[in-house]
Amino acid sequence: MLPTEQRLLRERIILADDHPVFRDGLRRLIQRSAPEAEIAEANDFDELLALARSGPMPAILIVDLIFAGRSIEEALTGLRQEFARSSIVVVSMIEDRAIAERIMARGVNGFISKSLPPHEIITALDAVRDGDLVLRLDASGSSIPERDNExxxxxxxxxxxxxxxxxxxxxxxxxxxxxxxxxxxxxxxxxxxxxxxxxxxxxxxxxxxxxxxxx
Structure with a gap:
């Protein structure tokens, strides 16, 4: 596996979240790990689409589930179809496993809780870049692979x-x-x-x- 900096050097990442503090914090985390990464930011879903369509195919789309009080769940299927070669990661404050699994079933590559410590969020994103499907719900580290029944x-x-x-x-x-x-x-x-x-x-x-x- 390539070091994080080398892998991200060739990746275009689009981060869409209408919470500037969280968005800025996540951008800084990624930049510290990979200062050469190309990171574009969007404040809403429409801006995300515009950015994704206007440049090279993004390697990763990181998107909040809720914008201005409205869920983008229904739009995820279309996003998956349009950007079939991009990894899609949903970030959210929602901790309901049933909802998270329903989102995963729409073909996204990851569902990551915003309540996780910063290092766990980055670890989860690294796993997605390595081709894994990732579900991380809370600071206790609960995830799909930890269930008893495989x-x-x-x-x-x-x-x-x-x-x-x-x-x-x-x-x-x-x-x-x-x-x-x-x-x-x-x-x-x-x-x-x-x-x-x-x-x-x-x-x-x-x-x-x-x-x-x-x-």
């Missing part, structure tokens, strides 16, 4: 991918079925293999069948 750690989207790869479908076929890019499918496959503690698609399928997930 299969229950998977998001809805990962379960869809697992079901299709268990049926022998290729990444391209899965991408067409789900309306996402093969690149995004690879991210989901990598994440679910890690969550299940296996190293191959065949082993993941076998574990799913053994766990009674699929016939």
């Amino acid at each position: 299969i229950s750690t998977l998001t809805q989207r990962q379960l869809e991918v697992l079901r299709m790869l268990s049926a022998g479908k290729t990444n391209k076929e899965i991408a067409v079925s789900l309306g996402i890019s093969p690149f995004t499918v690879r991210i989901h496959v990598s994440a679910l293999l890690k969550s299940l503690g296996v190293s191959s698609r065949t082993a993941a399928a076998a574990k799913a069948v053994a766990g009674g997930l699929f016939p």
